Amino acid sequence: MARHDSILETIGGTPLVRLARLAPPDIHLYAKVEAFNPMGSVKDRMALAVIEAAERRGELRPGQTVIEATSGNTGIGLAMVCARKGYPLVVTMAENFSVERRxxxxxxxxxxxxxxxxxxGSGMLAKAIELAETHGYYLCRQFENPANAEVHRRTTAREILDDLAGEPLHAWVSGFGTGGTxxxxxxxxKDxxxxxxxxxxEPDNAPMLGSGLAQPRGRDGSTASHPGFRPHLMQGWSPDFISPLTEQAVSAGLVDEVMPVAGAEALRLARELARQEGIFAGISSGATLAAALAVARRSPPGSRIVCMLPDTGERYLSTPLFENIRDEMDDEELALSRSTPGYRFDARPAVPPATSVARPPAADVDAEAVAFVDQAIASAPVVMFALEWCEFCWSARKLFARLGVEVSSVDLDSVACQAGDIGGRVRPVLAVRTGAATIPQIFVGGRLVGGCSELFEAWRDGSLTERLAACGIRVDAEAAFDPDELLPRWLHPRAETA
Known part of the structure; x- marks a missing residue:
């Protein structure tokens, strides 16, 4: 492996991978797997190129805020670049793009x-322009910035030609998005x-290029929504307008064919790409692959085709791509679990939880540990004796964070509590004082609330709000949420235990 001075040096050089199982047997279909970029998408290339071009031209000052409208991948690439180079970043994004991107x-x-x-998409772009003009931010202008196309001339295209090593290329298949690639x-x-x-x-239900209709623009050059656009499944594949970079490619005669792709086919092939080729990619990759397979089926034997796979599937966990991917075991998996006697949810061994300790007699309690506990309880209005990596402790912290309440957490397994084994010596003190051998144990105003379950119940019945108020801590009286939602998902009721 090479040694690099910066993560930015790892951008590009992505592999060209033959799809031997999905393609017709007499066709050499290759995928350019852009998920190998450090932030998992083709947009890493453009993000670095746009920022460095702005630096060279003196358009971007040290410490100036960068802003861009993005469906996610461009923003994620820019976030990496800006983090490394020290620029604050603001991203505008339509609310319907996947939560994991945010x-x-x-x-x-x-x-x-x-x-x-x-x-x-035109709305998020207009918002980015508005914010840039108001606050003096540097606007990346990915849809028209020549650096976007230039980086693909220098890198992506050359990589494809170099990897083909002089072998003829019958077709190259891509979505259009910003138009840079x-x-x-x-x-x-073509050269x-x-x-x-x-x-x-492009999406079959949003045929902007295929419609032959020109992209409408305002008199001031502002971008309007294209009449051919309709909402579609392929996030980031094509916004609701044809970008200037795409218009330039079309007017230059670089596009030989526009192929519509159905959303359901994009979903199917993204899944098949994972299950048959072992390549984890997103919906837009499935859509591009659908078009590439259509080209492959009508191409002469021996043809070489390259399709772009723009990003990783991890950008789509909350989208329809994962709609039927279960969290829990199905009947076949349950039967497999029950085929051997151990480690089953319907036959758990009777062992104490890892976080519990036997409750000792009061006479055996360490006096120094007692003083430590007393001092800790008196040190703050809300004190939690916890374990750093206990999920019940995380859940309790989440509740207090939701309420905006500061907690003094005494983490008994932390490095600070390892000296003299004070963490271990405190556990028996807490067991005697609370009557419970489990962690966490929470005190408000010097009085015991209890563990995670007792804390949640105190929130439900209002007694936690009253105790916090007695300490001068106010919380939103209208706040309403189910604290059980803060528990780890594996603690929720499971079909396997029924």
Whole structure:
């Protein structure tokens, strides 16, 4: 493995992988697997290129905030680049894109401003422009920025040609999205061999390119929603407008064919790609593969076809792609579990929980540990004796976080509590004081609430709110939620135990 000075140096160089099981046997169908980029999508290339081009031109000042409208992948790539280079990032995103994309962006330090789904992609773009003009942010302009297409001319297209090692390419298949991949790769492939067919796929229920209708724009050049657009399943594959980069590719004669793809077929092939080829990719990859297979079925034997797989399947966990993927065991898996006698949910061994300890007689309690407990309880209004990696402790912390209540957590398994084994010596003290040998144990205003279950019940019956108020801590009296939702999913009622 190579050694790098920055994660940004690992962008590109993604593999070209033959799809031997899904393709017709006499066709060489290859996938350009862009999930191998560090943030899992083709947009990593563009994110770095756009930022570095802005730096070279002096358009982006040190420390200036970057902003972009994105369905997720561009934003995630920009979040990586901005994190490494030290730029704050704001992303505008329509509210109907998958939740995991928002969480990934925020995990990487970006701020995410959601826009109404009814305003579609053109709405999130207009919001980004509005915020950039108001606050002086640098707007990436991915849909028209020449650096977007240029990076694919320099990298993606050259990688494909180098990997083919001079072998003729019958067709290259891609969605269009921002138009950067389309324009950059198609131009180089056409220059190398004008006979290479460029096939652009789009949703069959949103035929913008296929409609032949021009992209409407306002007098000020603003982007409006295309009349051919309808909501579709392929997130990020095509927004509700035809980008300037895509328009340029079409007007330059780089596109030989526009192929419609059904959403259900995109879902099916994304799953088949995983199950038959072992490649974990998203809905847009399934859609592009559907178009590539259609091309393959009508191509002469021995043809070589390359299709783009833009991103990883992890961007789609909350989408219809995973709709029928179960969390729990089905009948076949239950039968397999029951085929051997041990480690079954319907025959659990009677062993104490790992977090429990035997309750000792009061006379055996360590005086120094007693003083430690007394001092800890008196140190803050809300004190929790906890374990750093206990899921019940996490659930209790989540409840207090939901209420905006600060908790002093004494983590008995932490490095700080290992000195003199004070953590271990405190456990028997708590067992005597609370009458329970389990962790966590929570005190409010010096009084015992109990463990996680007792805390949840105190929230339900209102006594927790009263105790916090007596300590001068106010919580939202209108806050309403089921605390059981904060428990780990494996603790929820299971069909296997019925």
């Amino acid at each position: 969480r990934l962006l925020r995990f990487l330090g970006a701020r995410v401003v959601l826009t109404p789904a009814a305003e579609k 389309l324009q950059g790769v198609a131009r180089v492939l 190398a061999d004008p006979a290479t067919r460029i096939v652009v796929a």
